[in-house]
Amino acid sequence: MTDDLPDRIRAEIGDDPNIGEIRMFGGICFMLNGNMLVGTMKDGKLLARVGDEQEAAALTKPGAARMNFTGRDMKGFVLVGPEALDDKALREWIAMASTYVGPMPPKKKK
Incomplete structure (x- = not known):
């Protein structure tokens, strides 16, 4: 199941x-x-970006933990x-991340 996660995400987001997609953290990052x-x-x-307001609820879900990158939470x-x-569960995680990321202003291309 490990190798098919990117394809499963692609199927969910349509x-x-x-x-968009970029390589990051040794995997693939999906950008909205x-x-x-x-x-x-x-x-x-x-890896789901849920934001500060949803983090406590997210951490109560099965299998969830705060990301620690190079020793820093x-x-x-x-x-x-x-x-x-x-x-x-995958659908729910994508929906939770979309709730946080969706309202953000688009990033300007460099």
């Missing part, structure tokens, strides 16, 4: 022209209007273990 939405980690985990970013990512 052909939204506002979604240039802002990070969700991503895949090389160990099969999902990243508030508003949650990692979800692959064992907790059935299709329904």
